[in-house]
Amino acid sequence: MAVVARMLARRILILIPLLLGVILFVFVIMRFSNNKPEYAYFQGANPTTEQIHQFQVENGLLDPLPVRYVRFVGDLLHGDMGTSVLTKAPVLDSVVTALPLTLQLTFLGLAVAVALAVIFGVTAAIFRDRWPDQLIRLVSLIGVAAPGFWLALLMIQWLAVDRGWFPTSGYINPGDSLTGWLRSMTLPALSLSLPVAAQLTRIIRTSMVEELDKDYVRTAIGSGLPPIVVIGRNVLRNALINPLTVLGLRIGYLLGGAVVIETIYALPGMGQLMINGVRDGDPAVVQGVVLTIATGFVVVNLVVDVLYLLVNPRIRSAA
Structure with missing residues (x-):
């Protein structure tokens, strides 16, 4: 320690x-x-x-x-980000009001992206070079190439307008209705997380394949241990060390991408605050939003670095 x-x-x-x-x-x-x-x-x-x-x-x-x-x-x-020249209100107050929604969207998108990436990445590695692997690799390649805002527009058309399963825009506070909050955040979270899930899936699949080819895996399975135990207890834990380093950059992408997604779904978060600042010509507001997002990106990468040190004993030994 x-x-x-x-x-x-x-x-x-x-x-x-x-x-x-x-x-x-x-x-x-x-x-x-x-x-x-x-x-x-x-x-x-x-x-x-x-x-x-x-x-x-x-x-x-x-x-x-x-x-x-x-x-x-x-x-x-001293905690002073300046004052809006239009509303005469401190920019920090506006940021504090808008930031919780952006954090909700970011971490909800992160949870969805990690869950999908682990499920499909592990599945592709286990069925290497067979049709499940080929299908997952094809879909993940499409997901990497698809911009988040384009996915958002498609989801609004298919799932909100055509079928009415979700609202097209707006936000419901979880304190008012947990079900309403989930419905209002599902499409934004999916739009934000699918490109990241596709990238992480490919990384986890590659890392899992490398681990499955190592001698200790063949030895453990040859000694009679069930493959699911070996994969869950050893392979997956070792394979997730490398994707963890990429996760820090992806969290930064989620935080910045939430700004765009919020604008599309009319969510009153940091994205809407920044767009209003640009539209109204209020540079103090724009500056406060950009600084908050940039600082969050830097801090998140620091946290991921620390987690990487904790889970990777080889780095600690080298140090």
Whole structure:
């Protein structure tokens, strides 16, 4: 555990400049975007040059870029993401309101993707080069190539409009109706998870095939152990170590992809919040959403790195 603690401390130290770099990138990009806060503030009005200049001075928009960046980082350390120029509300409040739905969608999609990937990946490896394996590989290849937003539109047409099994859009809080929440989240979660499930299926299948060809598997089965016990107790556990490293990147994809899926299904999450910010020309809101998602991506990969250290004794021994 001491080795894991040292490597965890090293990862956290690396995380600090990485987050500062992410903040700098988002900050610079937003400064050079066409969405200027002074124009969003006077939206629908006809401000004079003096009014625009006064707004810029009051909000420090004329300060040098390094000064504004240091001030922005200082505000973030105090939990201040800025203020919306339209609603005059703190951006952090909007993020806190929208983030739970995005996390629900992300982790629901993750659960579906992992469950499907393990089932089909293991099945394909067991029936290697036979028709179940060939069928699963073909379907997973199609799933990898299919964009999530395209799957979302197909599901809305087939399962919501044509058959009426699920709502086409909207969100129901689980506290109001658990059944309604599941119905409102099923199509978004499937749209988000199927491409990831297809990718993980191929990775798990390859890893399982490599493990099944090892000597210890043949020895265990030859000694009389049932194949299902060997696969469940040893092969699957060893085969899932490599896919775990890919899972961190896929969780980041799910978190970012949820933004697009939320927009298609009109879910009031981070995606809808960012689209509203872009449409209304409110850069503080867009900046807050992007920073939250980018930070979540970095933190999730840190957690996956730690899990990889815990489940892989060879990495700890090397350390």
